[in-house]
Amino acid sequence: MEITLSDRRTIKIEAILELYRANEWSSADKPSELYNGLMNSHSLFSAWDKDRLVGIGNAISDGFLVVYYPHLLVHPDFQGKGIGKMIMDKMQEKYGHFHMQMLTADGKAIDFYQKAGFTKAGDTEPMWIYKGDEHG
Numbered sequence: 001m002e003i004t005l006s007d008r009r010t011i012k013i014e015a016i017l018e019l020y021r022a023n024e025w026s027s028a029d030k031p032s033e034l035y036n037g038l039m040n041s042h043s044l045f046s047a048w049d050k051d052r053l054v055g056i057g058n059a060i061s062d063g064f065l066v067v068y069y070p071h072l073l074v075h076p077d078f079q080g081k082g083i084g085k086m087i088m089d090k091m092q093e094k095y096g097h098f099h100m101q102m103l104t105a106d107g108k109a110i111d112f113y114q115k116a117g118f119t120k121a122g123d124t125e126p127m128w129i130y131k132g133d134e135h136g
Contacts, residue, residue: 015053026132057087069103
Protein backbone atom coordinates (compact mmCIF):
# COMPACT_ATOMS: atom_id res chain seq x y z
CA MET A 1 0.00 0.00 0.00
CA GLU A 2 1.40 3.36 -1.05
CA ILE A 3 -0.82 6.28 -0.07
CA THR A 4 -0.47 9.57 -1.93
CA LEU A 5 -2.00 12.90 -0.92
CA SER A 6 -3.45 15.39 -3.34
CA ASP A 7 -5.09 18.81 -3.25
CA ARG A 8 -6.78 18.31 -6.61
CA ARG A 9 -10.47 19.12 -7.01
CA THR A 10 -11.09 16.59 -9.78
CA ILE A 11 -12.60 13.89 -7.58
CA LYS A 12 -15.59 12.00 -8.93
CA ILE A 13 -18.71 12.36 -6.83
CA GLU A 14 -19.16 8.57 -6.84
CA ALA A 15 -15.81 8.11 -5.08
CA ILE A 16 -16.75 10.70 -2.47
CA LEU A 17 -20.14 9.12 -1.85
CA GLU A 18 -18.60 5.65 -1.50
CA LEU A 19 -16.19 6.97 1.15
CA TYR A 20 -18.89 8.82 3.08
CA ARG A 21 -21.32 5.89 2.94
CA ALA A 22 -18.61 3.48 4.12
CA ASN A 23 -18.27 5.72 7.19
CA GLU A 24 -22.07 6.06 7.55
CA TRP A 25 -22.01 9.85 7.33
CA SER A 26 -25.45 11.32 6.71
CA SER A 27 -24.05 14.01 4.40
CA ALA A 28 -23.90 11.27 1.75
CA ASP A 29 -27.69 11.60 1.61
CA LYS A 30 -27.22 15.09 0.15
CA PRO A 31 -24.78 14.32 -2.66
CA SER A 32 -24.97 17.63 -4.50
CA GLU A 33 -24.55 19.69 -1.33
CA LEU A 34 -21.72 17.46 -0.08
CA TYR A 35 -19.85 17.61 -3.36
CA ASN A 36 -20.26 21.37 -3.79
CA GLY A 37 -19.32 21.97 -0.16
CA LEU A 38 -16.11 19.99 -0.51
CA MET A 39 -15.19 21.52 -3.87
CA ASN A 40 -15.74 25.04 -2.52
CA SER A 41 -13.75 24.53 0.68
CA HIS A 42 -10.76 26.75 1.41
CA SER A 43 -8.63 23.59 1.37
CA LEU A 44 -9.32 20.02 0.34
CA PHE A 45 -6.83 17.18 0.75
CA SER A 46 -7.54 13.65 -0.43
CA ALA A 47 -5.69 10.38 0.16
CA TRP A 48 -5.37 7.79 -2.58
CA ASP A 49 -4.38 4.14 -2.78
CA LYS A 50 -3.53 4.08 -6.47
CA ASP A 51 -6.79 5.38 -8.03
CA ARG A 52 -9.04 4.64 -5.03
CA LEU A 53 -10.11 7.49 -2.76
CA VAL A 54 -9.39 6.30 0.81
CA GLY A 55 -9.46 9.54 2.79
CA ILE A 56 -10.51 13.17 2.61
CA GLY A 57 -10.34 16.28 4.75
CA ASN A 58 -11.44 19.85 4.20
CA ALA A 59 -11.06 23.25 5.81
CA ILE A 60 -13.21 26.36 5.85
CA SER A 61 -11.28 29.52 6.61
CA ASP A 62 -11.05 33.28 6.38
CA GLY A 63 -7.51 32.62 5.12
CA PHE A 64 -5.76 34.58 7.86
CA LEU A 65 -6.93 34.04 11.43
CA VAL A 66 -9.49 31.25 11.84
CA VAL A 67 -9.90 27.80 10.30
CA TYR A 68 -12.58 25.18 10.89
CA TYR A 69 -12.13 21.54 9.94
CA PRO A 70 -15.60 20.12 9.17
CA HIS A 71 -14.64 16.75 7.64
CA LEU A 72 -11.77 14.31 8.01
CA LEU A 73 -12.58 10.72 7.22
CA VAL A 74 -10.73 7.60 6.16
CA HIS A 75 -12.30 4.51 4.65
CA PRO A 76 -12.81 1.89 7.39
CA ASP A 77 -10.59 -0.60 5.48
CA PHE A 78 -7.70 1.89 5.73
CA GLN A 79 -8.15 3.29 9.25
CA GLY A 80 -5.28 2.97 11.72
CA LYS A 81 -2.61 3.29 9.01
CA GLY A 82 -1.70 6.95 9.55
CA ILE A 83 -3.78 8.36 6.68
CA GLY A 84 -5.80 10.72 8.88
CA LYS A 85 -2.55 11.97 10.42
CA MET A 86 -1.12 12.57 6.94
CA ILE A 87 -4.12 14.72 6.04
CA MET A 88 -4.02 16.61 9.36
CA ASP A 89 -0.27 17.20 8.92
CA LYS A 90 -1.04 18.84 5.56
CA MET A 91 -3.64 21.03 7.25
CA GLN A 92 -1.09 22.01 9.90
CA GLU A 93 1.43 22.96 7.22
CA LYS A 94 -1.11 25.43 5.89
CA TYR A 95 -2.96 26.56 9.04
CA GLY A 96 -0.67 25.74 11.98
CA HIS A 97 0.21 29.42 12.48
CA PHE A 98 -3.43 30.57 12.62
CA HIS A 99 -4.79 32.14 15.81
CA MET A 100 -7.64 29.63 16.10
CA GLN A 101 -8.15 26.16 14.62
CA MET A 102 -11.53 24.62 15.40
CA LEU A 103 -13.33 21.33 14.93
CA THR A 104 -16.04 19.17 16.46
CA ALA A 105 -15.14 15.60 17.43
CA ASP A 106 -16.89 12.69 19.06
CA GLY A 107 -16.22 9.01 19.69
CA LYS A 108 -12.88 7.65 18.50
CA ALA A 109 -12.12 10.96 16.80
CA ILE A 110 -11.53 12.68 20.16
CA ASP A 111 -8.37 10.66 20.87
CA PHE A 112 -7.16 11.18 17.31
CA TYR A 113 -7.46 14.96 17.54
CA GLN A 114 -5.94 15.11 21.02
CA LYS A 115 -2.88 13.30 19.65
CA ALA A 116 -2.79 15.97 16.92
CA GLY A 117 -2.61 18.70 19.58
CA PHE A 118 -6.25 19.76 19.93
CA THR A 119 -7.74 20.30 23.39
CA LYS A 120 -11.21 20.90 24.76
CA ALA A 121 -12.08 24.55 24.20
CA GLY A 122 -12.15 25.74 27.83
CA ASP A 123 -15.68 25.89 29.22
CA THR A 124 -17.31 26.28 25.82
CA GLU A 125 -20.31 24.17 24.82
CA PRO A 126 -20.53 22.81 21.28
CA MET A 127 -23.78 23.97 19.70
CA TRP A 128 -25.38 23.33 16.35
CA ILE A 129 -28.49 22.92 14.28
CA TYR A 130 -27.86 19.52 12.75
CA LYS A 131 -29.88 17.63 10.15
CA GLY A 132 -28.22 14.20 10.63
CA ASP A 133 -28.82 11.55 13.28
CA GLU A 134 -25.48 9.75 13.61
CA HIS A 135 -24.24 11.88 16.52
CA GLY A 136 -27.22 11.19 18.85
